Amino acid sequence: MRKLMHQEAGQLPFLQLMNNRILVYFLLCFFISTSACTQLTKPNVFEPSWMSYDAAKKQVHFELVAAWSANNNGYNFNGYIEDELSINVPPDWDVTMTLINLDGNAPHSIVMTEPYTDDDMPDELTGEFAIFERAYTDEAYANESMTMSFKPTVGDYWVFCGVKSHGVNGMWVKFTVDAKINTPMIEIKENLLGIRR
Amino acid sequence: MKKYLLIACLLFNYVAIAEPIEWPSYGGGLGQSRYVDDNSINTKNISKLKLKWMFQTGVVGSFENTPIVKDGVMYVTTAYNHLYALNARTGERLWRYKHKLGTTIYCCGPNNKGAAISGNLVIMATLDAMLVAIDKDSGKLVWETTIADSEQGYSETGAPIIYQDKIIIGVAGAEYGIRGFICAYDLKTGALIWRWYTIPEPDEIQPDGTKGWNGVFAEKADGINDLHRDIAAEKAAVASGEFDNAWEHGGGSSWMPVTVDTKTGIIYATIGNPAPDLDGSMRPGDNRWSASMVSLDSNTGKMIWGYQYLPHDVWDLDAASPPILTQAKNKQGKNISVVVHAGKTGWVYVHDLKTGALVRRSDPMVEHKNLFSLPVPGKGTEMLPGANGGVNWSPGSVDPTTHTVFYSNLHQPMRYEVRSVPWRKGRLWLGGAFKVIPGEKQSGNVSAVNLDTGKIIWQYITEKPMIGGTLATAGGLMFSGESNGYFFALDSQTGKKLWQFQAGAGVNAAPMAYRIEGKLHIAVAAGGNAQINAPRGGAVAVFTIDE
Numbered sequence: 224m225r226k227l228m229h230q231e232a233g234q235l236p237f238l239q240l241m242n243n244r245i246l247v248y249f250l251l252c253f254f255i256s257t258s259a260c261t262q263l264t265k266p267n268v269f270e271p272s273w274m275s276y277d278a279a280k281k282q283v284h285f286e287l288v289a290a291w292s293a294n295n296n297g298y299n300f301n302g303y304i305e306d307e308l309s310i311n312v313p314p315d316w317d318v319t320m321t322l323i324n325l326d327g328n329a330p331h332s333i334v335m336t337e338p339y340t341d342d343d344m345p346d347e348l349t350g351e352f353a354i355f356e357r358a359y360t361d362e363a364y365a366n367e368s369m370t371m372s373f374k375p376t377v378g379d380y381w382v383f384c385g386v387k388s389h390g391v392n393g394m395w396v397k398f399t400v401d402a403k404i405n406t407p408m409i410e411i412k413e414n415l416l417g418i419r420r
Numbered sequence: 421m422k423k424y425l426l427i428a429c430l431l432f433n434y435v436a437i438a439e440p441i442e443w444p445s446y447g448g449g450l451g452q453s454r455y456v457d458d459n460s461i462n463t464k465n466i467s468k469l470k471l472k473w474m475f476q477t478g479v480v481g482s483f484e485n486t487p488i489v490k491d492g493v494m495y496v497t498t499a500y501n502h503l504y505a506l507n508a509r510t511g512e513r514l515w516r517y518k519h520k521l522g523t524t525i526y527c528c529g530p531n532n533k534g535a536a537i538s539g540n541l542v543i544m545a546t547l548d549a550m551l552v553a554i555d556k557d558s559g560k561l562v563w564e565t566t567i568a569d570s571e572q573g574y575s576e577t578g579a580p581i582i583y584q585d586k587i588i589i590g591v592a593g594a595e596y597g598i599r600g601f602i603c604a605y606d607l608k609t610g611a612l613i614w615r616w617y618t619i620p621e622p623d624e625i626q627p628d629g630t631k632g633w634n635g636v637f638a639e640k641a642d643g644i645n646d647l648h649r650d651i652a653a654e655k656a657a658v659a660s661g662e663f664d665n666a667w668e669h670g671g672g673s674s675w676m677p678v679t680v681d682t683k684t685g686i687i688y689a690t691i692g693n694p695a696p697d698l699d700g701s702m703r704p705g706d707n708r709w710s711a712s713m714v715s716l717d718s719n720t721g722k723m724i725w726g727y728q729y730l731p732h733d734v735w736d737l738d739a740a741s742p743p744i745l746t747q748a749k750n751k752q753g754k755n756i757s758v759v760v761h762a763g764k765t766g767w768v769y770v771h772d773l774k775t776g777a778l779v780r781r782s783d784p785m786v787e788h789k790n791l792f793s794l795p796v797p798g799k800g801t802e803m804l805p806g807a808n809g810g811v812n813w814s815p816g817s818v819d820p821t822t823h824t825v826f827y828s829n830l831h832q833p834m835r836y837e838v839r840s841v842p843w844r845k846g847r848l849w850l851g852g853a854f855k856v857i858p859g860e861k862q863s864g865n866v867s868a869v870n871l872d873t874g875k876i877i878w879q880y881i882t883e884k885p886m887i888g889g890t891l892a893t894a895g896g897l898m899f900s901g902e903s904n905g906y907f908f909a910l911d912s913q914t915g916k917k918l919w920q921f922q923a924g925a926g927v928n929a930a931p932m933a934y935r936i937e938g939k940l941h942i943a944v945a946a947g948g949n950a951q952i953n954a955p956r957g958g959a960v961a962v963f964t965i966d967e
Contacts, residue, residue, distance in 0.1 A: 290853050293698075293800070293837035297853025327834045327854035328528070328807060330953065364953035365856040388525060392848045417798065417839070 268410045271420055273301060276407050281316040283407045287333065287382070289363070289394075290326035292417035297326050298394040300382060302418035303411065309397040310382065312375070312407045319372045320382070322360050330362035334385040335373065335398065348385035362386055375400045441935035443489045446534045446579035447815060448932065450680040451745035454817035455892045456933040458940045461965055462895030463911050466919045468965045472941060473511030477504060477958040482529035483925075483947020486579070486815075486889070487960060489934040490537045493556070494943070496960055497579075499530040501546045505559060509936055511962065515559030522548040525846055526575040527595040529950025533677065533813075534579035536587065538607055543587055545576035551587065551605060565610035567591060567603065573846050574598050579677045583718055586613060588687060590674025594710075594738075597669035597695045597849040602678060602687070604721060614721035618672035618691045618709050622664070626708065627725050633667050634658060635706025638731040641765075641792065642781055648794050649732055654704035666703045669843045671695030672710040676813050679743040679759070680718060681773065687716040688745070688759050693738035697807075698795070698838050699851025706731035711738045713761055713769070715776060725776035729763055734794065735836060736807040736854065737764040744825065746818045748871035750779055760871065762816050762827045764809035768869045782874040785829045785867040786810050795838045795852070806834035807854040808885070808951065815930045817892040819912055823871040826898045826912070830885035830952075833860040866890065866900050868915060878915030887949050889930025891942070899942060901927020903954035907944050907961065925957025939964050 276283035290297035295304045312318060324331050334348045335358035345352075350359035355376075360369035362385075377400045384394035411418065441458060448454050461469060477483075481499025488495050494508040501519035506512065524530070524547040536543045541562060542554045548570040553562045567589070568574035573596020580589040586604040594600060600618035605611065622632040630636060637651045657663055673692040680687055694703055694710035711730040716723055729739055744760040748770050757773040768782035789804035814828040838852035864886030868877040884903040891899040898912040907927045908920040926948035933942050942963045948956035 290855050293839035293853040296839075296841065296848045296850035297837075297855065298848065325855045325858070327832065327856040328951070330950075366858060367953075388848070 267413050268408055269420070270407070271409055273419055274407060274409065278406055282319070283312055283316055284319045284321070285310060286321045286323065288419065289322060289324045289331035289384070291419050294417055295393050297329070298384065298389055298392050300394070300396050303396050303415070304393045305395060306397055307412045307415055309399055309410045311399045311401050311404060311410060313404050314377050314400055314402050315374070316407070317372060317374050319370060321368055321370045322363050323368045324363040324365055327365050330364045330386055331389065331394070332360050332362045332369070332385045333371065334359040334383050335375070336381045336383045338379055338381050344391050346391060347387040348383060348390065354380060359385065377402055441933065441940070443487070443932045443934050444537050445488060445581060446486055446536070446677045447679070447742055450581065450583060450682055452677070452679045452742045452815065453744055453746060453820065454815060454890065454930065455819060456940070457894045458933070458935055459893070459895040460940045461893065461897065461942070463897065463918060465965060466897060466909055468967065469909070469919055469942070469963050470966060471921065472962045472964045472966065474962070475504070475506055475511045475513070475960045477502065477960070479958045480956045481947065481958070482531050482950035482956065483945045483958060484531045484533050484929050484949065485945045486534045486930045486932050487943050487945065488535055488537060492936060495535045495537060495542050496945070497532040497535050497544055498958060499532065501532055501544065503535060503542065503544050503554060505556070508934060508941070517554050517559045517561070519544070519546045519550070519552055521546065523570045524548050524575060525570060525573045525596060526577065526592065527848070531577045531950070533577060536580045536582045538582040541607065543580045543582065545578060545580050545589055547575050547577065549574040549576050549591065551580065551589070551610060553610060563610040565605065568598070571846050572596065572598060578675050581677050581680060582607060583680045583682070586718065588678050588680070588718065590678065590689060592673045592675035594671030594673040594692050594695045595697065595848055595850060596846060597671065597843045598673070599668060599670055600672035600674055600691065602674050602689055602716065602721070604718070616716055616721035616723060618674055619667050619670035620708065622667065627723055633670060633705060633708045635708045635728065635731055638706055638728070641730055642778060645792055647730070647732065647792050654732070657704035663702065663704055669695055670703060670707060670710065676740050676742045679745060681745055685718045686724060687718050688743040689714055689716065690739035690741065690743060690761055692740060693733055693736045696849045696851030697736040698734055698836060699840050700732055700734040701840060702851065707733065713739060713743060713759070713771065713776065727771060727776045727778065729765065729769065735792070735803065737805065737810070739763055740813040741811045741827070742815050744816060744818050745773065746820050746823070746871070748779065748823050758871070760816070760818065760825055762811040762825070764805060764811060766805050766810035766829060768825060768827065768874070770871055770874070780874045782869045783876050785827060785865065785869070785876065785879070786831050795836045797838070800835045800837035800855070802833065802835050802857060804831070804833055806830070806832035808832055812887050814887055815889040817890040817898065819892045821894070824877060824912065825869050825871060826890040826892055827867050827869070828886035828888055828890060828900060829865045829867060830887065831863045831865070832885055833857045833862070866898070866910065868898070868912065880910055880915045880917070884954070885952050887952055888928040891931040891933060893933065899931045899944070901929070901931070901944055901946070903928060903949065903952060905946065905955065907931070907946065921961070921963070923959065923961050925959065926954025928952070928954050939966070
């Protein structure tokens with residue numbers, strides 16, 4: 224059998240070369256597509272209702288509601304805190320975020336930051352400390368909304384509430400600019416309650 | 421003879437009018453009536469009231485201060501614990517003291533309500549839970565002492581009260597699971613004299629004979645409104661022993677200034693919410709003495725009586741607005757001494773001063789909807805009043821001649837949701853969230869309530885929720901301010917607006933009055949509020965009729 228295959232291939236060297244290339248392309252495409260499918264078919268990786276994008280223009284919009292649920296005393300974005308949520312976008316996309324505050328008792332904000340450890344996490348942050356230019360909102364009070372736009376570079380970041388003591392109380396989520404993905408998506412931890420999907 | 425009598429009368433009147441009226445304490449006198457017995461500014465001439473001077477502190481934050489005035493000097497505290505001494509006649513700055521803050525953890529803005537003065541010392545409590553004594557002439561620090569560990573979430577936003585040789589003050593921080601207290605310090609040295617914990621230890625015998633903070637498992641508020649408690653489940657939870665140590669983080673801040681009856685030396689204080697605010701499953705029982713009024717002996721701190729407005733509060737409807745000492749009719753129509761409080765519940769409570777017994781409860785000053793309903797797991801519940809009240813911390817005032825009180829109210833529909841979380845040192849611990857309801861209109865009002873009947877006499881409706889407080893005068897006026905920057909005077913009998921001034925920032929502080937050089941002055945801080953996002957500023961405005 225092995226001999227026969229060799230003979231057939233030997234009869235058509237050009238075809239053999241083409242076949243190898245096709246095979247490589249096929250395998251590569253298969254790998255990428257199955258990989259992406261696997262990602263999107265995981266229950267914790269999806270395109271949420273609060274995200275919209277235009278792939279052609281490379282623009283994505285996220286709507287983040289502070290105090291979406293009672294999680295973490297209301298100090299959450301769409302019900303998520305800390306590493307419960309990772310927002311992932313491809314490189315070179317324009318990102319817009321709208322913050323809506325439903326918290327009846329506290330203002331909230333967004334400042335894009337580098338990730339912190341427990342020891343170096345700031346008690347409060349204003350816009351001048353945003354890691355990308357203009358990547359922050361002012362404090363939004365109850366029923367108010369604020370919007371910000373920025374173009375992030377590849378790396379790991381946080382979406383951080385800059386109001387005093389809110390970040391150290393867990394009001395941040397992860398934000399990653401990932402060169403391995405083509406469209407924005409989010410990844411969440413499993414078995415979360417009261418989250419916005 | 422008649423001629424001499426007339427001259428004597430005129431002379432007496434002149435002396436009486438010329439005598440300065442001071443405002444040496446947060447609520448004016450230690451009874452916190454916020455009533456000034458001077459009718460020189462009245463319903464007839466209020467239109468002539470003009471700005472005399474305005475002082476810009478330069479500190480833009482949340483401005484909840486009521487200035488105090490003593491010996492012609494006004495003392496003003498601001499957000500982040502700046503303390504200013506001003507010439508009360510001109511507004512000229514005499515000195516400024518800035519407290520160097522350490523760790524601060526606070527829920528609702530970098531606020532300070534005010535200072536106190538006695539002898540040569542001006543006392544201020546600080547956001548990092550310290551007490552500082554400043555020389556009134558030089559503005560230099562004389563002594564300072566730590567009240568509690570600010571890294572655990574203890575903070576001071578209230579005004580200290582000085583009675584005889586003691587400084588009396590409570591503490592804030594129930595949102596972080598502190599154990600509240602009221603304490604007394606030596607005025608001269610800053611040494612602690614006594615400390616009374618608002619949340620009793622398990623074996624502590626209470627004035628009614630119960631032990632600890634479990635209370636009597638009351639099913640109704642004021643014996644009237646069903647609190648919808650599952651008493652059997654709570655008793656089982658207590659019996660399980662799982663929550664034996666819950667009292668250690670039981671909350672019960674006393675975050676507004678106490679009131680003192682100088683005739684008896686008895687202190688009256690309002691006590692705030694239990695911790696965690698919304699999650700009652702972690703603290704079965706009545707959670708005494710949260711959401712209560714208590715009286716204490718000022719010499720020893722020993723508790724005399726307590727009245728719990730909301731046993732096992734799970735809505736953050738705590739008791740904050742300072743007690744007022746005055747007179748009102750009892751149920752038999754006889755004038756008695758009473759202590760008055762207006763709650764986040766929107767009711768005015770009239771208590772017998774001696775026993776604490778509830779004489780009456782007023783008509784509600786704000787809309788009640790789904791009152792005391794419990795949140796449905798995963799859904800919550802919509803309820804009125806919202807978590808800010810009713811009456812929040814705003815001090816009321818009383819006209820003792822008509823037995824009328826005046827209170828600022830909020831109308832903020834909210835959704836209460838519960839989510840259990842464990843206590844962690846220095847971390848917010850609400851046990852859920854208070855959420856606004858998109859599209860639901862918010863508003864406010866000033867209500868005049870007859871203490872003899874509990875009936876509302878009039879209401880002045882405002883576009884925004886009211887936080888700040890009121891001042892009543894013998895001139896038939898009631899002063900208050902709004903988040904939109906207007907400081908205004910109403911006819912205290914009718915509620916009709918007679919005068920207003922645009923201060924340029926939210927007027928969310930209780931006004932005060934003083935008489936200097938024979939002229940009554942009205943003063944108010946205009947610097948907005950963090951909790952209701954009223955436009956910030958940092959001015960003190962002083963008004964008089966200058967003719």
